Amino acid sequence: MFERIAKGVLLAEAFAVATFAFGWWTVPVIxxxxxxxxxxxxxxxxxxxxxxxGWGTLLLLDALKGPVGSMASRxxxxxxxxxxxxxxxxxxxxxxxAWSAAKLVPTLRGSVRPAS
Amino acid sequence: xxxxxxxxxLAILLYAGFRSIGPLPPLGPLLDPANGVWASAAAxxxxxxxxxxxxxxxxxxxxxxDDRGVPHIFASSENDAWxxxxxxxxxxxxxxxxxxxxxxxxxxxxxxxxxxLETDRESRALGLAWGAERxxxxxxxxxxxxxxxxxxxxxxxxxxxxMRPRDLPLEYRLLKSLPIKWEPIHSFYFLSxxxxxxxxxxxxxxxxxxxxxxGKAAADALFPVNSPIQEPIQPNGLGSARFDFGALPxxxxxxxxxxAALDVxxxxxxxxxxxxxxxxxxxxxxxxxxxxxxxxxxxxxxxAGDPHLDLTLPSVWYExxxxxxxxxxxxxxGFPGMPGVVIGFNRNIAWTFTNTGSDVNDFYEEKxxxxxxxxxxxxxxxxxxxxxxxxxxxxxxxxVIATDTLYFTHRGPMRRILGKWLSMRWTAYEPSHEPDNxxxxxxxxxxxxxxxxxxxxxxxxxxxxxADQSGNIAIRSSGAYPIRPxxxxxxxxxxxxxxxxxxxxxxxxxxxxxxxxxxxxxxxSANQQPVDPRQNPAYMGSSWYSPWRAMRINALLRAxxxxxxxxxxxxxxxxxxxxxxxxxxxxxxxxAHADSIGNGSAKLSEASxxxxxxxxxxxxxxxxxxxxxxxxxxxxxxxxDELSDSTARSRDGLSLLPEPQxxxxxxxxxxxxxxxxxxxxxxxxxxxxxxxxxxxxxDTVVARNGEPSADTWMWSNRxxxxxxxxxxxxxxxxxxxxVQGGPGxxxxxxxEGTQGASWRMVVELGPEIRAWSIYPGGQSxxxxxxxxxxxxxxxxxxxxxxxxxxxxxxxxxxxxxISTLVVRSQ
Numbered sequence: 001m002f003e004r005i006a007k008g009v010l011l012a013e014a015f016a017v018a019t020f021a022f023g024w025w026t027v028p029v030i031x032x033x034x035x036x037x038x039x040x041x042x043x044x045x046x047x048x049x050x051x052x053x054g055w056g057t058l059l060l061l062d063a064l065k066g067p068v069g070s071m072a073s074r075x076x077x078x079x080x081x082x083x084x085x086x087x088x089x090x091x092x093x094x095x096x097x098a099w100s101a102a103k104l105v106p107t108l109r110g111s112v113r114p115a116s
Numbered sequence: 117x118x119x120x121x122x123x124x125x126l127a128i129l130l131y132a133g134f135r136s137i138g139p140l141p142p143l144g145p146l147l148d149p150a151n152g153v154w155a156s157a158a159a160x161x162x163x164x165x166x167x168x169x170x171x172x173x174x175x176x177x178x179x180x181x182d183d184r185g186v187p188h189i190f191a192s193s194e195n196d197a198w199x200x201x202x203x204x205x206x207x208x209x210x211x212x213x214x215x216x217x218x219x220x221x222x223x224x225x226x227x228x229x230x231x232x233l234e235t236d237r238e239s240r241a242l243g244l245a246w247g248a249e250r251x252x253x254x255x256x257x258x259x260x261x262x263x264x265x266x267x268x269x270x271x272x273x274x275x276x277x278x279m280r281p282r283d284l285p286l287e288y289r290l291l292k293s294l295p296i297k298w299e300p301i302h303s304f305y306f307l308s309x310x311x312x313x314x315x316x317x318x319x320x321x322x323x324x325x326x327x328x329x330x331g332k333a334a335a336d337a338l339f340p341v342n343s344p345i346q347e348p349i350q351p352n353g354l355g356s357a358r359f360d361f362g363a364l365p366x367x368x369x370x371x372x373x374x375x376a377a378l379d380v381x382x383x384x385x386x387x388x389x390x391x392x393x394x395x396x397x398x399x400x401x402x403x404x405x406x407x408x409x410x411x412x413x414x415x416x417x418x419x420a421g422d423p424h425l426d427l428t429l430p431s432v433w434y435e436x437x438x439x440x441x442x443x444x445x446x447x448x449x450g451f452p453g454m455p456g457v458v459i460g461f462n463r464n465i466a467w468t469f470t471n472t473g474s475d476v477n478d479f480y481e482e483k484x485x486x487x488x489x490x491x492x493x494x495x496x497x498x499x500x501x502x503x504x505x506x507x508x509x510x511x512x513x514x515x516v517i518a519t520d521t522l523y524f525t526h527r528g529p530m531r532r533i534l535g536k537w538l539s540m541r542w543t544a545y546e547p548s549h550e551p552d553n554x555x556x557x558x559x560x561x562x563x564x565x566x567x568x569x570x571x572x573x574x575x576x577x578x579x580x581x582x583a584d585q586s587g588n589i590a591i592r593s594s595g596a597y598p599i600r601p602x603x604x605x606x607x608x609x610x611x612x613x614x615x616x617x618x619x620x621x622x623x624x625x626x627x628x629x630x631x632x633x634x635x636x637x638x639x640x641s642a643n644q645q646p647v648d649p650r651q652n653p654a655y656m657g658s659s660w661y662s663p664w665r666a667m668r669i670n671a672l673l674r675a676x677x678x679x680x681x682x683x684x685x686x687x688x689x690x691x692x693x694x695x696x697x698x699x700x701x702x703x704x705x706x707x708a709h710a711d712s713i714g715n716g717s718a719k720l721s722e723a724s725x726x727x728x729x730x731x732x733x734x735x736x737x738x739x740x741x742x743x744x745x746x747x748x749x750x751x752x753x754x755x756x757d758e759l760s761d762s763t764a765r766s767r768d769g770l771s772l773l774p775e776p777q778x779x780x781x782x783x784x785x786x787x788x789x790x791x792x793x794x795x796x797x798x799x800x801x802x803x804x805x806x807x808x809x810x811x812x813x814x815d816t817v818v819a820r821n822g823e824p825s826a827d828t829w830m831w832s833n834r835x836x837x838x839x840x841x842x843x844x845x846x847x848x849x850x851x852x853x854x855v856q857g858g859p860g861x862x863x864x865x866x867x868e869g870t871q872g873a874s875w876r877m878v879v880e881l882g883p884e885i886r887a888w889s890i891y892p893g894g895q896s897x898x899x900x901x902x903x904x905x906x907x908x909x910x911x912x913x914x915x916x917x918x919x920x921x922x923x924x925x926x927x928x929x930x931x932x933x934i935s936t937l938v939v940r941s942q
Binding site: 055061101103 | 121122123125126129130133134140143144145147148149150151152153154155156157158159160161286290845846847848899900901902
């Protein structure tokens with residue numbers, strides 16, 4: 001169990017570091033790579049959770065450094081959304097990206113596997 | 117199907133991530149917590165210690181940001197100081213700087229697309245960009261101000277080049293845009309824009325409209341060149357306002373020639389409704405006053421200034437303190453986009469401005485060689501080539517929306533209006549060096565040096581007030597005042613085919629409205645006519661701002677022989693009104709008269725009772741001002757019914773009627789035919805109209821607000837300040853801010869609440885300079901920052917912050933420093 005947790009933390013870190021270094025688009029890339037190497041039948045769900053963990057960590061760091069709540073209120077006002085919805089969207093977005101990429105990889109792998 | 121779901125979902129998410137959908141920016145970069153809006157929220161708080169690199173810095177610069185967000189810049193050379201200033205202003209206000217540049221240059225379509233086309237077309241057709249580029253091209257490159265503008269640009273560009281993705285302001289994300297490189301020309305674009313805001317108004321349109329309806333004699337009386345209530349800026353020694361009242365000529369026959377001239381002028385100036393946005397002049401306006409030691413409680417000169425402009429977030433002003441030992445040690449506010457303290461103080465003097473609002477533009481009918489595609493224009497029998505300029509308007513993606521060909525004579529831009537080609541000459545186009553003028557102010561050490569620095573200032577004309585530690589106070593309405601041929605009036609369209617129509621020159625500085633150390637012991641300006649025409653009849657403009665604020669501040673200062681700095685602060689939001697003082701007794705007398713002759717009514721009695729209970733102060737809690745204002749509005753339309761036709765509407769739908777001071781002048785002739793409301797069979801007189809207006813005002817307020825006991829009658833519910841974000845996004849503005857003051861008070865408020873005191877400052881010129889100030893907003897232009905609106909609530913209450921004015925870095929208390937920035941060249 002600890003091993004699973006540790007792997008999850010590592011994956012979440014990977015999402016965070018890749019996003020920090022290269023940008024948001026690395027989320028589906030990391031998820032796809034994970035899906036390629038992982039044997040976990042729930043790899044898509046795990047990828048989604050870890051993406052939320054990674055972005056959530058970055059969001060928490062932002063909040064510790066500056067007025068994320070204030071930004072959420074202002075931006076929410078601009079977009080006509082409650083601040084909380086924007087913050088939730090910020091976590092749902094990478095989750096769905098990761099899930100869909102991780103789900104897609106085995107499907108593609110299955111479709112290119114040579115017929116036995 | 118289930119197998120396709122992940123692929124479809126991923127495709128949708130990637131699309132939304134990379135591409136904008138409708139008005140939404142791409143979600144990926146927006147929500148990215150490392151580089152998007154959340155990270156930019158983290159970046160709004162400055163670290164305790166920072167370093168920055170600005171190429172060209174000769175020696176390191178120390179910038180201490182205090183807890184008010186004000187940068188105290190300590191440099192060893194002025195240009196290094198401007199580099200550092202450019203850097204910190206860009207860090208705080210980059211979007212604002214570019215927005216105002218684009219507005220002036222007519223390049224908003226590159227952000228907003230087709231919907232900004234008409235605005236951009238007007239800007240360019242007015243010659244804002246053309247005039248700015250001419251000035252910049254002619255500017256002496258060795259002048260200190262040019263060097264400063266370049267150094268400032270270096271600082272701005274250093275910030276832009278060092279920006280991380282998280283530093284990109286929110287507005288750029290929403291517009292899906294990136295900042296442009298800053299150049300000195302952008303500062304000139306900004307100055308053009310300020311000239312438009314402050315120095316291009318045309319009260320003549322109202323007069324011509326009136327002339328078309330009621331004839332010239334009546335129109336000249338209703339929109340006179342000289343204010344009938346004289347309380348001028350240049351003291352005339354009278355000790356009180358003078359009422360130059362006479363009998364107003366009755367309405368005459370319509371003047372069809374005026375109608376034709378009006379149509380032409382109206383089209384020429386379609387973008388130039390009165391510079392106050394069409395508001396009555398008692399709803400807007402700036403103030404300043406200075407008190408000599410003889411009237412000051414501390415025996416030091418005192419100075420106060422509150423320029424009123426459009427209220428925006430971020431504020432039009434940026435507060436700063438610049439120290440270069442032996443050269444400059446000045447604090448105050450400047451414009452984001454330009455180096456220098458525009459309003460402020462140094463170790464010897466303090467200064468501030470109000471707008472003069474003089475007539476500094478004229479129109480000429482040009483004779484061209486070909487009406488549809490002219491290439492030449494006639495001047496004194498000789499064809500001269502027109503300057504042509506092709507303007508291209510682009511969308512954000514670079515595609516072309518439209519192109520215009522603009523034409524320019526030696527006077528200025530030329531436009532085709534109703535079959536005529538008209539050119540405009542405007543002092544804002546004149547060769548000038550306003551940047552050098554403003555920068556020189558910080559170096560002045562006395563009133564005389566300050567006045568010398570402003571001696572050749574051109575535009576927009578400003579009532580500059582200055583005081584020094586020696587106890588001198590002075591005011592001068594500085595700028596270029598054209599000397600026109602003939603009768604010298606500026607409210608006609610002249611024949612452009614002859615050079616004899618051109619300006620003959622400009623008034624010499626010794627003929628400017630001026631006052632220094634007057635016996636009365638104070639000086640004050642509130643946009644009123646600057647000089648008593650009996651002292652100086654030179655034409656400088658017409659239809660000046662209402663005299664109410666001037667009357668009020670003069671009355672307050674005359675009555676106070678021992679003014680304190682705090683009194684100066686309180687006067688800036690004084691709720692008293694000379695306008696109400698004059699009109700309320702008239703309404704009450706009319707009501708009493710109606711009762712006495714049996715024409716009273718229950719409503720009139722009730723309205724009269726409410727009005728009589730009012731102390732004529734526009735404090736938030738009062739419940740009478742709302743009735744008074746409704747009665748005044750009705751009084752204007754009822755009295756001037758001869759002018760209230762469908763054509764008497766400005767572009768904004770506001771009725772362009774004579775100022776209330778003209779209505780007050782009319783009250784001296786109770787049976788004038790003007791009082792008769794032509795829409796009724798009865799022949800009304802003054803008191804009948806006043807009483808009817810009071811009842812109508814009562815009905816209006818009850819219908820809108822309910823019974824008088826309702827909270828909706830409270831003034832704080834009726835008049836609010838609405839401080840709009842530059843992009844007019846409500847969520848980024850501060851709307852509905854309750855403020856004290858009303859029409860004609862020293863803190864005037866308009867119906868829309870979008871104009872007000874953009875800056876308030878009080879300075880005591882003692883052995884040690886003490887200053888207090890505030891503006892409605894904060895130093896940061898980042899909406900998420902705590903410094904975006906941190907000053908707003910205190911501003912609304914009329915409070916001022918004490919300004920920190922350290923001579924050295926060590927003089928700034930450590931606990932007041934929130935961030936230290938060290939700037940080097942590498």
